[in-house]
Amino acid sequence: MPFEREHHRLESLLHELLDDDRPSMYSNSEAGSxxxxxxxxxNDIQDSNSEEELSxxxxxxxxxxxxxxxxxxxxxxxxxxxxxxxxxGFNIITQLPGPKRVISSEKDPLGIWRxxxxxxxxxxxxxxxxxxxxxx
Numbered sequence: 309m310p311f312e313r314e315h316h317r318l319e320s321l322l323h324e325l326l327d328d329d330r331p332s333m334y335s336n337s338e339a340g341s342x343x344x345x346x347x348x349x350x351n352d353i354q355d356s357n358s359e360e361e362l363s364x365x366x367x368x369x370x371x372x373x374x375x376x377x378x379x380x381x382x383x384x385x386x387x388x389x390x391x392x393x394x395x396x397g398f399n400i401i402t403q404l405p406g407p408k409r410v411i412s413s414e415k416d417p418l419g420i421w422r423x424x425x426x427x428x429x430x431x432x433x434x435x436x437x438x439x440x441x442x443x444x
Contacts, residue, residue, distance in 0.1 A: 372386075373385065373386055373387070374386060
């Protein structure tokens with residue numbers, strides 16, 4: 309269906325171009341366009357109106373090289389970045405974040421906890437000695 313509409317549109321454009329080469333019977337070019345609209349089907353008129361609206365939106369939207377986010381400050385580029393760019397050395401991650409020790413052998417949650425927090429750290433966190441020295 310869209311192919312037939314496009315074919316019909318192109319055919320009418322061709323006829324319009326061929327008719328423009330011949331001397332016109334009308335002195336005003338708008339009179340010829342009124343006749344064209346009278347002969348056009350309602351779907352063609354609606355399609356041409358929507359095409360004009362879309363082209364107007366595209367023309368007004370192409371003024372900037374970026375889109376603005378909802379917060380009105382974030383800018384999104386309309387063009388894709390180049391793919392042939394090398395990653396700088398300081399952006400390459402060689403070690404993943406996380407514990408350095410291998411704890412895959414530990415299955416008990418308490419054993420895994422003790423790998424991160426030993427008894428001296430737990431006593432330091434739970435004691436009130438530093439807070440008592442800060443009070444007046």
